Amino acid sequence: MNLATAFAIIVFSVLIRIILCSVNPKFQACEPKTCGNGPNISYPFHLVGRQDPFCGFPRFDLICAPNGFPSLNLSNTLYIVGEIFYRNNSLRVSNPKLQSSNSNNCLSPSNNLTLYGDRFDFAPNQTQLLLFFNCDTSSLPDDMRENRVGCSEGNRTRSVLGLAVDDDEEKLKYAKDNCRGGEVMTTVVENVEGGIAEALGRGFVLKSANWTASRCDECKRSGGRCGFEFEGYRFRCYCPDGDTHRSCPSENRVNKLPLRLGLGIGIPLVITIGMIVWWRWKRKSEDSDSINIYGGHSRFEGSNVYFGVPVFSYSELEAATNNFDPTRELGDGGFGTVYYGKLEDEREVAVKRLYEQNYRQVEHFINEVKILTRLHHKNLVSLYGCTSHHSRELLLVYEFIPNGTVAHHLHLHRDPKKPTVLPWSTRMKIAVQTARALVYLHASDIIHRDIKTNNILLDEGFNVKVADFGLSRLFPDNVTHVFTAPQGTPGYLDPEYHQCYQLTSKSDVYSFGVVLIELITSMAAVDMSRDSDSINLSSLAVRKIQRSELSELVDPSLGFETDGEVERMVVLVAQLAFRCLQNNKEWRPSMEEVLETLERIQSGSDLVQDAPRLPPESPNWDEVGLLRNMKPPPRSPNSVADKWGSESTTPGVSG
Structure with a gap:
């Protein structure tokens, strides 16, 4: 940035402050916005990148989807928001992966829908659906024709069947018998009138008790705009001349408001247009790939590095992924989709394509680049490079990890009739190597914040590569915790972090505890098909362990009942x-203690040590010992190191 540019920016900032001095900037910031399609967005929601966070209630953030509609992240899937019913605290959403206009359109499986915490709940009198993928419907009964909702993506000769969880037993039996090997997905629809396909297109209704609509209505009637004060954690009414807790005073409603808004919006708009025209003219004279200073870091003109990693052009990565061919998709997460690619130098890569270039996505992009460039560990995925944050799209380029995710092997790749591809010895190795990666991160003052089996990748030798650092936080020196809005994945999120907004290294420890239970059970962290009190795996595991019923949880393929060393x-x-x-x-425990314990268990050196006592869960539970009724397992001289065959798996990288 040269002296003229810096001077122009300073002058522009001063003019804006002078013009806006008579109008509350928070009042202006919380003007209702739209994504182009769909409803206007106002409190309790805030539109990421177009409105400030204080314009909405905590965790009520929406982002603009590529189709121009606002979208809501539920269970790591972006649901399209079709309608918002501000007066009765509800909204209608739909899963775009489950929409088809006719039977020739294919549906794409996505994560089971789980509502975590107190943000939203399902509106009453709606229907829970089971979607059976990869079904053979050649003998489909006439009374089930309306249950066919299209084909499985990637295999157009196979069908998808949709049934209510309380549907006729014969229909459910038909689906279970004729959809073997396919995924079963749980979702909700408002009603099934008109057929399953139409119901999926309409979506369903969510409601919230935290909406505080009545107070917001009072604020709006007084001429204010609703918002939220994070520091005091309370509702605020932003008025043209200031803030209040409930409504604006009568003097805010005078006819001077249009004039103030005209000065506050019109003049800056004219100045902004002039600045944009001048800035674009200037940038044409510079290298089209040059990157201006962002967040205190810069790429020097003529260089090919950014934050210390190589910069790829968009066209280069577009060619490497065959124009982002859907058949090369490796994973899909809350921030973007990952594709397999091959560079001109024959290197195989995984390219993460962030959903949309708004402020939050740029922040995610910058954060992941900054985190990964300071980390070097054999159990962390390597970042090969990225595009410029001025690029047409934000893209991150990682080393390609060919053997998929731990979640893939534990949940999607499992066939109960075949030996597990992950014997216990391999699962112990995964646990130890993941713990080593987390110990390294914590020693580097970094909290991962999204540890889950979908973010633990495996190479050909089933060695761990921890991935996805978009939510990671770099802790300042000598700080024990930071206050931040809870982010993470349902089923893995630290309950104390969720309730108190205090992020610490122990938040990663909790998530890792869920991973350990998944390695033991081969069960998903969240599963809507389980009983209501067992949907969350961590709750189920704690309850079973307290009751000395661990054997009911262990994956039968591990040999828990027959191999004493595995049992130990x-x-x-x-x-x-x-x-x-x-x-x-x-x-x-700390991650250092966790790693030390796992290494002792793996080596057998724990046999001579007493098991640590457990803390009391409640005043009624007097230091109950883990598995107190289970006899100590016999020591076996044989380690679980039998040879096993590796099946071909679909390459995968966490999104």
């Missing part, structure tokens, strides 16, 4: 996981 290690790992899953972070 599984019991001790379950004990460690139980400590990690304590609601009070002070009762959880």
Whole structure:
């Protein structure tokens, strides 16, 4: 940035401040916005990148989808917001992956829908659906024709069937018998009148008790705009001349408001247009790939590095992924989609394509680049480079990890009739290597904040590569915690962090405890098909362990009942996981303690040590010992290191 540019920006900033001095900037910032299609967005929601966070209630953030509609992140899937009913605290959403206009359109499986915490709840009198993918419908009964909702993506000869969870038993039996090997997905629809396909297109209604609509209505009637004060954690009414807790005073409603808004918006708009025209003219004379200073970091003109990593052009990565061919998609997450690619130098890469270039996505992009460029560990995925943050799209380029995710092997790749591709010895290796990666991160003052089996990748030798650092936080020196809005994945999120907004290294410990339980059980962290009190795996595991019923949870393919060495290690790992899953972070071990314990269990050196005592869960539970009724397993001289065959798997990288 040269002296003339800096001077122009300073002058522009001063003019804006002078013009806006008579109008509350928060009042202006919270003007209702739209994505182009769909409803206007105002409190309790805020539109990321187009409105400030204080314009909405905590965790009520929406982003603009590529189709121009606002979207809401539920279970790591972006649901399109079709309508918002501000007066009765509800909104209608739909899953775009489950919409088809006719039977020739294919549906794409997505994550089971789970509502975590107190943000939203399902409106009453709606229907829970089971979607069975990859069904053979050659003998489909006439009374089930309306249950066919299209084909499975990637296999157009196979169908998808939609059934209500309380549907006729014969229909459910037909789906289970004729949809073997396919995924079963849970979702909700408002009603099934007109057929399953139409119901999926309409979506369903969510409601919220935290909307505080009545207070907002009072604020709007007084001429104000609703918002939220994060520091005091309370509702605010932003008026043209200031803020209040409820409504604006009568003097804010005088006829001077249009004039103030005209001065506050019209003049800056004219100046902004002039600045944009001048800035674009100037940038044409510079290298089209040059990057201006952003957040205190810069790329020097003529260089090919950004934050210390190579910069790729958009066209280069577009060619590497065959124009982002859908058949090359490796994973899909809350921030973007990952594609397999091959560079001109024959390197295989995984390219993450962030959903939309708004402020939040740029922040995610910058954060991941900054985090990964300072990390070098054999159990962390390597960043090869990125595009400029001025590029047409934000793209991150990682090393390609060919053997998929731990979640893929535990959940999607499992066939109960075949031996597991992940025997216990491999699962122990995964646990130890993941713990080593987290210990390294914490020693580097970094909290991952999204540890889950979908973010643990495996190479050909089933060695761990922890991925996805978009939510990671760099802690300042000598700080024990930071206050930040909870972010993460349902089923893995630290309950104390969720309730108190205090992020610490123990938040990663809790998430890792869920991963340990998944390694023991091969069960998903969240599963809507389980009983209501067992949907969350961590709650189910804690309850079973307290009742000395661990054997009911262990994956039968691991040999828990027949191999004493496996039994010994599984019991001790379950004990460690139980400590990690304590609601009070002070009762959880550090990651250093976790790693040390896992290495002792793996080597067998724990046999001569007493098991640690567990903290009390409540005043009624007097230091109950883990698995107190289970006899100590016999020591076996044989380690679980049998040879096993690796099946071909679909390459995967977490999104």
